Amino acid sequence: MDAIPLVHASLGEQELAAVAEVFASGWPAGQGPRSKALEAELADRYGVGGAVAVSNCGCALHLALLAHGVKPGDEVIVADYTFPAPAHAVHYVGATPIFADVRADTGTIDPDVVADLIGPRTVGIIAVDTVGLPADYTELVELTRRHGLFLVEDAACAVGATYKGVQAGALAPTACLSFHGRKGISSGEGGALLTADPQLAAAARKRASFGIEAIFDQARIVGLPIPVFTEIGYNYKLSDIAAAILQVQLGRIDELLARRNAFAARYTELLADEELITLPFVPEDRTHAWQSYLVRLDPSVSRAAVAADLRAQGIGCGHGTWASHLQPVYETKQTCPVSADLFQHHMAIPMHAELTMEKVERVATALRAAVRAHAGGPE
Structure with missing residues (x-):
């Protein structure tokens, strides 16, 4: 594939x-x-x-x-x-x-x-x-x-x-x-x-x-x-x-954003009932540009193992973004527990205007199988 x-x-x-x-x-x-x-x-x-x-x-x-x-x-x-x-x-x-x-x-x-x-x-x-x-x-x-x-x-x-x-x-x-x-x-x-x-x-x-x-x-x-x-x-x-x-x-902004919106909506539809995944939340007073589509994996799921499974199938993924205060360069004693939790459990799945619905469906199927296969073990 x-x-x-x-x-x-x-x-x-x-x-x-x-x-x-x-x-x-x-x-x-x-x-x-x-x-x-x-x-x-x-x-x-x-x-x-x-x-x-x-x-x-x-x-x-x-x-x-x-x-x-x-x-x-x-x-x-x-x-x-x-x-x-x-x-x-x-x-x-x-x-x-x-x-x-x-x-x-x-x-x-x-x-x-x-x-x-x-x-x-x-x-x-x-x-x-x-x-x-x-x-x-x-x-x-x-x-x-x-x-x-x-x-x-x-x-x-x-x-x-x-x-x-x-x-x-x-x-x-x-x-x-x-x-x-x-x-x-x-x-x-x-x-x-x-x-x-x-x-x-x-x-x-x-x-x-x-x-x-x-x-x-x-x-x-x-x-x-x-x-x-x-x-x-x-x-x-x-x-x-x-x-x-x-x-x-x-x-081309409107054209490219419309594609991203459609792919995000399809991800949400396909993954909405997966208990091991929390989907992105968009308040009613704003809209999302969908630079990334981040899902939060349940703490029981090994994110590293899920990533290995996806990549073995040719599906790109990432950790999301950074809890900046945890980066050694800053040497801060501050704590930001919510940010730290998201940094540990978020996963980015493919999101760009060059996707197709078939590829979105393939990603969602692979992600669902991977999180279920790697739940209950060490993170």
Whole structure:
């Protein structure tokens, strides 16, 4: 049988044609005409004051913290159950990440836990739309207003998701997107910073280009303009090749998300009666982007053995995401028991727009058999 990968980017002839146009233009580097056009399309789609196209979401998070003036000695509350990029970004600016536990049903940051963690050194919060499901922004926005904190939405996994009818990426004054290969839309790698403040966007765009104005813009000035470095910046630019791919992908969001929704619904239908599996929960006030489809295995089931069974049949799977506070790099004494439990028992099964219903059914049948075969033994 054909292998069923855990992830698969939906890239094809339209994207190749867009890349060919960039090759012909003579400007494949970053902050050129395609990058500018992409930023304008992102700002329009999300209704924000500015968008900055960057090489990945980690760069966007770093730029967001710089824009908010985070410095050594500050504390930033970060969602714990996620790829650790938010906590990494806090360390980039010399501040301290404070890990907030998550809701057991959604895996998103728990506003009640956040409220208890706010202290005299807290300057902001990074919420994460966990594997594509938006967090509780009504409560989070209220907390930031009450305490004078900034709020950053890490919407890396959530392109296409909504919360109370508003798109993920527009749920906080500053948001970060990812266009990594497993996301809803992709250029292989890539990211964006979205902000309500055009001046913040302009400053971030300059920092993303070593601290100078775009070379493409400078080259269009008559004479010999010499850029002036007024601050230390970074090389976070997104190439025009990737930007062209993303312009095509932006136009395909609805199509690709509809496929993921259909496959998620079929998984749910096929696995709903399996007592050894807890399926994803989506509150009525939001929609899921389905970057990943995570199931929680009963503690009696050996996840490693289930994974071995699936992989032996050519079916990709993964552990889900990380309980960040347990990673040795952070050396924290904090505990986040809900996040730790999800980290131990979650399993990701194939989810991408290139699946078929036949493959979904094959995965569900194999998963059901594996969990039943490996229940009752050591984890």
